[in-house]
Amino acid sequence: EVQLVQSGAEVKKPGESLRISCKGSGYTFTNSWINWVRQMPGKGLEWVGKIGPSDSYTNYSPSFQGHVTISADKSISTAYLQWSSLKASDTGMYYCARHTTASLGMDVWGQGTTVTVSS
Amino acid sequence: DIQMTQSPSSLSASVGDRVTFACRASQTISSYLHWYQQKPGKAPKLLIYAASSLQSGVPSRFSGSGSGTDFTLTISSLQPEDFATYYCQQTYTTPHTFGQGTKLEIK
Numbered sequence: 001e002v003q004l005v006q007s008g009a010e011v012k013k014p015g016e017s018l019r020i021s022c023k024g025s026g027y028t029f030t031n032s033w034i035n036w037v038r039q040m041p042g043k044g045l046e047w048v049g050k051i052g053p054s055d056s057y058t059n060y061s062p063s064f065q066g067h068v069t070i071s072a073d074k075s076i077s078t079a080y081l082q083w084s085s086l087k088a089s090d091t092g093m094y095y096c097a098r099h100t101t102a103s104l105g106m107d108v109w110g111q112g113t114t115v116t117v118s119s
Numbered sequence: 120d121i122q123m124t125q126s127p128s129s130l131s132a133s134v135g136d137r138v139t140f141a142c143r144a145s146q147t148i149s150s151y152l153h154w155y156q157q158k159p160g161k162a163p164k165l166l167i168y169a170a171s172s173l174q175s176g177v178p179s180r181f182s183g184s185g186s187g188t189d190f191t192l193t194i195s196s197l198q199p200e201d202f203a204t205y206y207c208q209q210t211y212t213t214p215h216t217f218g219q220g221t222k223l224e225i226k
Contacts, residue, residue: 106208
């Protein structure tokens with residue numbers, strides 16, 4: 001079964017750092033892009049950015065560029081989303097999702113990781 | 120950035136109804152348009168990719184059409200499990216923007 005399994009919920013304070021993960025299984029990890037999508041409480045979906053696991057090429061939304069870092073360790077089929085200094089406005093649900101090519105949409109999603117940033 | 124605009128923002132309908140959702144891109148995106156369904160507390164699910172291709176396992180009552188800037192998602196006969204929020208997304212270029220969503224509610 002093809003699946004993406006994300007790390008558990010996090011509660012952090014403003015200014016703290018954080019890294020959440022997304023582990024792929026059931027397929028060749030390096031054949032697909034991993035995207036990250038944010039959903040703030042009660043709001044819609046926002047594309048954060050993506051990484052191509054075969055060469056670690058990254059692309060970020062301008063709204064998130066410079067505030068988050070996407071990386072991957074293909075040896076363990078895992079992608080990461082990290083922050084060096086969290087803000088309260090980073091609170092939300094973060095999903096990872098794969099696509100093999102842009103024309104096929106994001107066909108497999110992780111279960112989501114809730115990030116809560118509060119003092 | 121390409122802006123994706125969905126209409127309506129919400130829609131009330133009954134089981135058995137035929138419903139159509141619209142999605143408009145601020146510039147041409149060819150057929151790089153996908154539709155997702157999201158239920159409360161769940162991850163989104165891909166329904167339609169490349170504007171009109173049905174994702175494996177998705178019931179045939181879902182269909183998509185359009186190209187360029189204007190796209191539609193149609194549910195031919197609503198079932199109780201279809202009440203959810205629907206999003207369109209373009210992957211023609213980055214950032215891969217989503218529409219704001221259409222919430223489908225039971226009348």
